[in-house]
Amino acid sequence: MVTSVLPHAKPIRFEHKKELINPNIVGGLVAPPPFMLLGLVHYSTLTLPVVVQVVLRFAPTVDARNPAAQVQAPIVQAGRRQQPTADHDGPKPPPRIGQNRAVNTVRVGFVGVGQIAQHHLRTYRDVPGVQVVAACDTDAAALAKSASEYNIPFTTGDFRELIARDDIDAVDVCLHNNLHAPVTIAALEAGKHVYCEKPMAGAYVDAVAMAQAAERTGKKLSIQLSTLYSPHTKLAKRLIEAGHLGKVYHARSTGHRRRGRPYVDGYGTSSFVRKATASGGALYDMGVYHIAMMLHLLGNPSVERITGKTYQETDMDPGRRELGKYDVEELGLGFVRLGGGLTLDIVEAWAVHQSSFEAPSVYGSKGGLKLDPLSYFTNLEDVPMNATFEVEGADWRKHVLDPKQQWFDSPQHHWIGGLLGEIEMIPTAELALKTMLISEGIYLSERLGREVTPEEVAANSVSTAIAL
Numbered sequence: 229m230v231t232s233v234l235p236h237a238k239p240i241r242f243e244h245k246k247e248l249i250n251p252n253i254v255g256g257l258v259a260p261p262p263f264m265l266l267g268l269v270h271y272s273t274l275t276l277p278v279v280v281q282v283v284l285r286f287a288p289t290v291d292a293r294n295p296a297a298q299v300q301a302p303i304v305q306a307g308r309r310q311q312p313t314a315d316h317d318g319p320k321p322p323p324r325i326g327q328n329r330a331v332n333t334v335r336v337g338f339v340g341v342g343q344i345a346q347h348h349l350r351t352y353r354d355v356p357g358v359q360v361v362a363a364c365d366t367d368a369a370a371l372a373k374s375a376s377e378y379n380i381p382f383t384t385g386d387f388r389e390l391i392a393r394d395d396i397d398a399v400d401v402c403l404h405n406n407l408h409a410p411v412t413i414a415a416l417e418a419g420k421h422v423y424c425e426k427p428m429a430g431a432y433v434d435a436v437a438m439a440q441a442a443e444r445t446g447k448k449l450s451i452q453l454s455t456l457y458s459p460h461t462k463l464a465k466r467l468i469e470a471g472h473l474g475k476v477y478h479a480r481s482t483g484h485r486r487r488g489r490p491y492v493d494g495y496g497t498s499s500f501v502r503k504a505t506a507s508g509g510a511l512y513d514m515g516v517y518h519i520a521m522m523l524h525l526l527g528n529p530s531v532e533r534i535t536g537k538t539y540q541e542t543d544m545d546p547g548r549r550e551l552g553k554y555d556v557e558e559l560g561l562g563f564v565r566l567g568g569g570l571t572l573d574i575v576e577a578w579a580v581h582q583s584s585f586e587a588p589s590v591y592g593s594k595g596g597l598k599l600d601p602l603s604y605f606t607n608l609e610d611v612p613m614n615a616t617f618e619v620e621g622a623d624w625r626k627h628v629l630d631p632k633q634q635w636f637d638s639p640q641h642h643w644i645g646g647l648l649g650e651i652e653m654i655p656t657a658e659l660a661l662k663t664m665l666i667s668e669g670i671y672l673s674e675r676l677g678r679e680v681t682p683e684e685v686a687a688n689s690v691s692t693a694i695a696l
């Protein structure tokens with residue numbers, strides 16, 4: 229048992245647990261002999277390192293109190309992991325979970341049916357064992373449109389009415405950042421599991437309150453961190469855990485948009501660019517994906533010290549600036565000292581006069597990785613060597629041999645698979661909380677002009693939650 233980096237108030241305790249995300253096979257690599265030796269080695273022959281995992285209890289039979297609701301789950305379509313070639317004559321995938329047997333159904337209620345909710349609703353169509361039974365939005369027209377398109381039987385403009393319903397097991401929160409905490413905490417208190425959009429909240433102190441509510445109520449809380457489920461990230465995690473990087477000591481979190489500030493540069497609503505609704509800019513919106521991914525790859529280390537700076541310097545359309553009330557950063561820079569002597573540096577841009585940044589990367593004594601597309605760098609016979617991987621083909625074969633892999637296809641597969649008891653979940657709430665700590669640490673470091681500790685971030689964090 230370890231104590232988290234946090235909080236100012238009551239510490240949250242996390243337990244060490246084995247993570248099941250790991251892998252069976254590294255195959256088909258355009259890679260050096262050491263990797264080829266790993267081809268077709270089953271995971272059960274490998275020893276996994278222990279990782280830190282939030283322990284949030286959940287009864288495996290979601291629908292125990294309503295057995296009649298058990299249904300034959302839809303068959304998941306192969307999606308992006310179709311067999312690699314049309315004339316592939318290898319083994320056929322085994323039946324997927326839910327194809328040949330009834331599975332329990334997780335009944336989900338949505339709060340917010342805006343842009344990202346539409347993506348969630350579409351994705352749930354491909355996830356076995358889930359049914360969207362209710363939706364809430366203050367925009368009546370948007371609500372009616374979603375209800376009709378996705379056949380949602382119950383709608384309301386008041387989220388409290390939704391979370392009070394007995395026929396809902398889990399709530400999917402698709403509201404803007406400063407609304408995440410109030411709705412998530414209320415839903416947890418109402419006995420629902422919660423899947424919430426990133427960033428976890430508008431302020432670190434609110435994210436802590438969300439994690440504490442999950443622990444207090446014994447309900448599961450998962451945060452949308454889609455980068456953890458990319459085949460590239462999953463393979464990178466396996467390579468690191470199998471020791472191919474030697475001693476890992478540094479990681480670099482990067483995200484680049486040449487001109488991609490929401491609203492003022494086009495895409496998205498003004499809610500992304502004002503502190504009143506979003507609290508932060510590039511770091512909160514996109515940095516969260518890359519920082520959380522690097523924490524995950526580094527084994528979820530503790531956060532010890534943070535320093536950084538943010539900018540808004542490049543020009544923008546004056547009319548849109550005024551209309552959008554733009555007051556967040558477009559560029560965030562950070563340097564973080566982590567537990568175990570590890571370090572992480574961060575550069576996240578919504579807008580910058582540069583053509584690109586290098587992709588996120590991890591450095592070890594024996595090798596390094598660059599993400600998406602995944603590349604590996606090492607020395608062979610004292611000669612520097614750069615390798616790439618046939619990630620998609622290997623990922624497809626892995627799914628053929630291990631049907632549970634489908635539960636790691638997306639954050640929503642993972643969330644539903646966890647609720648159904650099919651998999652042990654990645655501690656996304658813990659990763660998202662540490663990511664909040666780092667982002668808010670960068671803001672505080674800028675304000676104080678120096679490096680800051682997690683305790684200082686906690687002590688200075690002010691709730692941005694909107695009272696509902």
Ligand SMILES: NC(=O)c1ccc[n+]([C@@H]2O[C@H](COP(=O)([O-])OP(=O)(O)OC[C@H]3O[C@@H](n4cnc5c(N)ncnc54)[C@H](O)[C@@H]3O)[C@@H](O)[C@H]2O)c1
Pocket residue numbers: 339340341342343344345364365366367370385387402403404405407425426427496497499513696
């Ligand atoms: N849009 C994206 O591409 C995207 C991608 C990833 C994550 N996200 C995250 O998703 C969240 C929502 O973003 P979005 O783009 O979907 O925003 P959006 O503005 O499109 O949707 C938000 C919805 O919430 C509704 N709403 C506001 N207050 C409400 C209340 N009190 N009760 C019920 N409904 C209420 C609004 O009417 C709106 O329909 C943000 O946290 C964002 O960071 C968005």
